[in-house]
Amino acid sequence: MRYVIRVLLVTPEVRRAAPSAVERAKIELDRALGASKLLVGEAGASYRADDSDVLGPSPDVVVLASSAEDVQKTLAIAERHEVPVTPRAAGTGRTGGAVPAAGGIVLATHALAQVKDIDRVDMLAVVQPGVVTGALHAMCEKEGLFYPPDPNSLDMCMIGGNVAENAGGPRAFKYGVTREYVLGLGVCLMGGHALHVGRRTVKGVTGYDMTALFVGSEGTLGVFTEVTLRLVPKPPQIATILALFTDVHACGAAVTRVLGRGIRPRCLELLDAKTLEAIRGQVSIDPRAGAMLLCEVDGEALEDETERLGEALSQGEGVVDVLVAQDAAQRARLWAGRRALSTATRKLARHKISEDVVVPRSKISELLRRVDRIGEENATRHLTYGHAGDGNLHVNFLWDDDSERPKIDRSLELLMRATIELGGTLSGEHGIGVTKAEYLPLEQSSELIELQRSIKKVFDPKDLLNPGKIFPAKGHKAC
């Protein structure tokens, strides 16, 4: 469900292709791939959007690639005719990365959906970009293996998009984000040049870390055709603990206690007072609670670890309750509040924007204090939840009337500024895309941005691959 649709205006910097060039490209694509792999006109209209609040122009043509060769041919034709290309897997991104800012070609890779190999001894998987993350989880777990990254959209999102955005999820705290699992990539560059970077081994330092450069590059450097992923053994057991606190500051102190004792829960999900209010209609929560922490531990020494976690959570000020789930049904009950979140918050207002900032752990309380102040000063409604272990907080602003948009934008900018002031970063797992490009200069120097633009030019000198993403453009405005 999408709440706010801002139509992306194409600025002079995001160059659209000449109509005649587009026509020639379409003819060549038809010849090279066949009409059944192309969508034009209304049929391709749904490819204007992803799961952010921006809508791009309609693509001139959508290519439904079903092989690496299709990707190669498309990128060769696109470069020859200078038609921009926006790569796309499931389109579940939150920052407009898959929105075709310049129209042109959308190169959809969801039909490249083969799991080519799951290797139990070397503990790796070789998959195509269109494999659904949750489906890969299930396949790995059947083999006693585990692929940790678990973005919220795991039932829909695909590995190609996860790699492009360097997706995270609750389990990232213990296991790390997508970057930590990508060993190698089959990539196709603009112009159709196929490349293999990385390896099948866990270790390696041969030349520059090109794999890491592609991970999180938001489809601006190349289009993935194959991904080699490191896997780990499946944790045999999981325990869930829910802790309630009088306020987020007591909750933050508990997080510090847990980590200080060397406990590594696989997730540490924080819900603030306003988030608890939102879900109180759906689940019953102790009325004294002003913050919740939902923790999971896994691994071999589960009982011991659960006990230590319970102790660390309990032994402090402002603890209202600590509940341990003993079985699957109880685990599900503890997760009910967190799961109700999405539906519950959607009922609160017509519009919602969910940000994805990260601050050093020690600054979580301070950021929440500042968010409160921003809310008060701008009369905006907000709630915050997120991954407390790594300081990655989803600050949500809510509003009903379009006329409120300017104060929402002001609040967002103030949030970004507060994040940077506290030593944080603009995005933990959603990327920059188009929605945060204008804030990039708050975090990065103009020299660093220019350096990245120059790297982009090495891969794509004509700026045809996913133009308008990551980097701020003068005069570029979403309205």
Place this chain on the structure above:
Amino acid sequence: MRYVIRVLLVTPEVRRAAPSAVERAKIELDRALGASKLLVGEAGASYRADDSDVLGPSPDVVVLASSAEDVQKTLAIAERHEVPVTPRAAGTGRTGGAVPAAGGIVLATHALAQVKDIDRVDMLAVVQPGVVTGALHAMCEKEGLFYPPDPNSLDMCMIGGNVAENAGGPRAFKYGVTREYVLGLGVCLMGGHALHVGRRTVKGVTGYDMTALFVGSEGTLGVFTEVTLRLVPKPPQIATILALFTDVHACGAAVTRVLGRGIRPRCLELLDAKTLEAIRGQVSIDPRAGAMLLCEVDGEALEDETERLGEALSQGEGVVDVLVAQDAAQRARLWAGRRALSTATRKLARHKISEDVVVPRSKISELLRRVDRIGEENATRHLTYGHAGDGNLHVNFLWDDDSERPKIDRSLELLMRATIELGGTLSGEHGIGVTKAEYLPLEQSSELIELQRSIKKVFDPKDLLNPGKIFPAKGHKAC
């Protein structure tokens, strides 16, 4: 101690500076930094070498930088006069990365040795590049924290070099290599442009992963002035287990059993039959043993994990003995063999070269078989030890007479080819430097190499920063 010295011939591609330009640069460096920070002539001669077997030309001047400003000024002056610069921390690298292939300026950063911050709550350290890795370990552990990367040279090597080479060590199997711990970098680019990349948070996906691009770039993209490192809680206890097997194949099977059961030892060091022979004079080892595995586990549930590890090691074919250390003295005894390795192997021959290949775990036995065959066919002596968990093997070739060098070179090339055939990579933790540059095309396509050269050009258009490293040069030969 160095065994073989091959003098690096400078090829036309590695351009030396004009003597007049060098003179002008020296005058400016003297003016900007003062004579006390410069070494010229014989005083700088020891900067020709690192811990590899190559020796570069004498540097024209060695700059002993003691601040980020010194680094900036040096790189500005060097670019202005087009004098090549070779950055250097401790000079303990194994592939010639710190050898001044083009003479010119050696920019030594060992005096930038401040630990600026160790933050217990955010679990990070901010250090300068000249901090000795082992000293950082000690400081972190005093605070209850842990910096896992432990290259063999940890008592001498420095963080700057570790980051440049993406250093590993035995603990890398459980904890990952340097790359996994670098959050942010202060970098100075050629020309003297200071830059900050990365962040103080664990998570983040803002623009390209520039931090990862610098890690392992072997001093060719920039010079580090500050490193922000992620830390983890110090493991409260460690247990050591030594297992002996009839041969490496039985040992390989044991490794597979251990990992298959989800046990994550912090190290799994393998010693082959020839390595055991070498250390038998110094430590007593069961005469039936043809392979040794030295394992360490750490963490909270130590007893349980040790028991499970012991079981996994024992329950298979070809197990000679499994010994568990109960206390520190016993641990030291189990490590005695591994520690004796360096001295013992040095006694075996006048010359030794230690390679650093990696194969997928399932291919360890096969690689060892091929190494035996290469040894037989070329009448070269060899022994192999290394990090079995991640397939990173140090294959050593030994010889006495310089006349044997050609067959050693042939054996090295065959080793590299075998590694690639088995799906492996040329270097696990030593980098490419000059000693392996000629093999790079065995692993990487010419397109990929060209792409990396183009990235290098973005940072250093005149190829002045550590020229002659990583990339193969036509006609470039070490003799």
